[in-house]
Amino acid sequence: MAELLARMGRRALQARGELAAAGNLLIRVAARLASAPFTAKGFRWPETFRQMVRIGVESLPIVFLIAGSVGMIVALQAATQLRRVGATIYVADLVGVSLTRELGPLMTAIIIAGRSGSAIAAELGTMKVSEEVDALVAMGLDPVEYLALPRILAMAIMLPCLTTLADVVGILGGVVVAWVSLGIPVGNYLEQTLKALMLKDLFSGLIKSGVFAVIIAGVGCYQGFQVEGGAEGVGRRTTASVVASIFLIIAADLVFTLIFYVLG
């Protein structure tokens, strides 16, 4: 029993150390972001655009597929319950609000954590192992500015866009279910959705996804830079980045939900 507690304690201390180091990385990124307008290379837009394409554009198929499916699932579950009270039109409200406020940002973030967050960790980790990161430093370049900043910036721009698109596709999934299985005309459904949605739902969802973006890319970069020990190390840290990202995303979501609840 004591052994178990000791192990948990050690793990907790280690986790705290890693969290502090990751936070340190984000502070350095923020400093670079603040000084970027005054440096020659600025925000490194060419590289940032390249990352935006990889993180955002290339993720569209999977995000659409999952968002559409989740929209349909929520609509079906809602319909089953609302049918009992003869209020099936409110499926539109339920799908619209739950997606924009909660499911859209959360689901998109988890998909992107698995897809792009792991890719960032694997790519930077492989660079670390083959001494490419050392070569950058030896050349007088800062790996945080050159590698981490474009990826975090790209993620912060793309994830809210992906989230918005996921919301739209999810609502369309609801449209399909409502029309096929409940006989609700598309026009009515969409009108009802728009009535139910408030601007603050969309905004809270986008703010969340901005924070999730920083978590995903920040953890990916941190884990990538920490890799040591060859291929096995890369594998270990890539897995760790996905697990840590998802955990932190959900923890952040909980904090946000509490805040928004208190603020009304």
Place this chain on the structure above:
Amino acid sequence: MTTPKAIIEVRDLVTHYGTRRILDGVSFRVPEGQISVILGGSGSGKSTLLRHLIGLQRPTAGQILIKGRDIARLPDEALVEIRKRMGVLFQSGALFNSMTVGENVALPLLEHTKLEPSTIHIMTRIKLQLVGLAGFEGFMPAQLSGGMKKRAGLARAIAMDPEILFFDEPSAGLDPVTAAGLDELILKLKQTFRMTILVVTHELASLFSIADHVVMLMTGKVLVEGGLAELRASTDPQVQDFLARRPVPEHEDAEAYLQSLVGA
């Protein structure tokens, strides 16, 4: 013959990896405009020494004076200026795998100078021609052989016409012919550009063909420092074993051998 002044001076360097002491009070000089070789077997600390000389790690104690400035005490931003005047060839070349050979070589010029892209292009071709890779600008690193990767890495290291050039085990993984070609190139760089060159290696053949000044390390201490003649004349048995490629004798005492097997 006048002794050239020391462009690098190391004084009482002590380094640790965790709690393990790697370098134990290492002191030596690197003469300007000559080829110095840091010689040592595996585990002698020579790779660690190189990492400290290029500022990738900071020592526990001691001074590393490059052109009179102690780089162990300088903040990271100040190191950038010094790094612009240094070039490093890492063991596997450390080329950036996402860029072509030409883009790799051009990177320091793009980042640190305000030269026109057309000028940078010409300079890139000059450097590649110098290392015998003329016409390979468009190749990706994955398409190159080991020897070609090192040459490309060297072209990148000399892109900014550095004053000091560091080589980390340049002959590692190369066949004798390719290794001899690389040695020729190192000599050419010294003669044509008056560069100070520091090579970390354990290859005797390279040592005898290129070295002006030798520093031999063993288990974190300097055994011998001087020219090739002084090295050969050393009476230290470890030095003589190294130069003669004599292996350490195995157990001759049966009793001691049995004890070590049984774990007494």
